Amino acid sequence: MSFLHQFKSLISYWLNEENEHSLHSPFVYDLYQKVIKKKPLAKSCYEKIEQVRTQFLNSDKEIELTDLGSKSTLKGSNKISTIASQGITKRKYCHFLDRLADYLEAKNIVELGTSLGINTLYLSCExxxxxxxxxxxxxxxxxxxxxxxxxxxxxxxxxxxxINDTLPKYLQQASGIDMVYFDANHTYEATMNYFKLIRKKCKDKACLVFDDIHRNAEMEKAWKDIKDDFEVTLSIDLFQFGLIFVDPEIRKQNHILTF
Ligand SMILES: C[S@@+](CC[C@H](N)C(=O)[O-])C[C@H]1O[C@@H](n2cnc3c(N)ncnc32)[C@H](O)[C@@H]1O
Structure with missing residues (x-):
């Protein structure tokens, strides 16, 4: 069911994706050229982070599982190597998130879903x-x-x-968030709930990144409702990720961009 959903979503993405030639907004054009289309820089921290990923991929250890109601795709696997190969952000996407953080000059980043900490290493490399x-x-x-x-x-x-308990507590004292990566609980209810809670604590120029927006019908609906939210001024669908900006200085627009 989910595979069929992803396949249909991918066809729709291919048919509708735009590139730099159709972008009229200077902000979106700049973001596309400098972050979305740009090839990864060879930052010195990258190699060390990928060595950690390789250690996990080669690990024969197992961990205790916790049911967090998150619609994981790992089908109950508790092997570290399976989590490292299937359950965390791939290198290409970690590089993208690091470029985005650089572009936004993000000082204050929130990541929902740590797992083995690989993507956190990228986000914290500066x-x-x-x-x-x-x-x-x-x-x-x-x-x-x-x-x-x-x-x-x-x-x-x-x-x-x-996160249902820890996020509201954390947000009581948080402010000035520049970037959020939603990569924990891939259900409609949780995604909408976390989005509504967190956006109040974000700066105007902040970017909210949602992982796997086309994973299943629930995430598809969450992505649609988030895009339609009256405070959201810009949405960018990269298939793997959905990017949201709530900056009142950007006029309302939705894009599907080649990534
Ligand atoms: C996809 S993984 C995160 C991967 C990580 N961001 C990376 O790319 O390296 C999702 C993680 O979110 C955690 N998670 C899911 N639902 C959660 C919840 N309700 N509260 C806390 N953690 C949750 C899972 O245990 C899992 O480790």
């Missing part, structure tokens, strides 16, 4: 950024924290527990 990452599985929190310590990431705070 010391000027502070990253707050949320994870509900205690075994994964322990692994990720060891990774952050081993890589001297003093700019990462890990918040352990069910």
């Amino acid at each position: 010391a000027s950024r502070k990253v707050t990452t949320f994870e509900g599985n205690p075994s994964l929190v322990a692994i990720a924290q060891a990774v952050f310590e081993g890589n001297k990431r003093n700019n990462v705070s890990t918040i352990e527990g069910d």
Whole structure:
């Protein structure tokens, strides 16, 4: 069912995607050229992060699973190697998120869903950024924290527990968020709930990135409703990710862009 849904969504994406030639908004054109289309820089931190990913891919360890009602695609696998190969952000997309953080000059980043901490390593690779990452599985929190310590990431705070409980508490004292990566609970209800809670604490120029917007019918509906939200001024569908801006200075527009 989900495979068929993704296939249909991909066909629709291919038929509707635009490139730089159809972009009239200077902001979207600049973002497309400098972040979406741009080839990855060879930052010195990248190689070390990929070595950590390789260690996980070769690991024969298993962890305790926690049911967080998140519609995981891992089908109950508790092997670290399976999580590393199927359950975390791929290198190309981690590079994109790092470029986006650079472009936004993001200082205050929130990541929902830490898992093994690989993408968090990318988000925190500049010391000027502070990253707050949320994870509900205690075994994964322990692994990720060891990774952050081993890589001297003093700019990462890990918040352990069910995001349904921890996010509202965190947001009571949070403000000035520049970038959010939604990569935890891929259900309609959770996605809408986290979006509504978090956007109030974001800066005008902030970017909210939703992972896997075409994964299933629930995520598709969440993406549609988020795009239609009256405060959302710009949406960009990259198939893997949906990007949202709530900047009142941008006129309302939706794009599907080649990535
Ligand atoms: C796709 S993985 C995150 C991958 C990570 N962002 C990366 O790319 O390296 C999603 C994670 O979210 C966690 N998660 C899902 N639902 C959650 C919830 N309600 N509360 C806390 N964590 C949750 C899962 O345990 C899982 O580790």
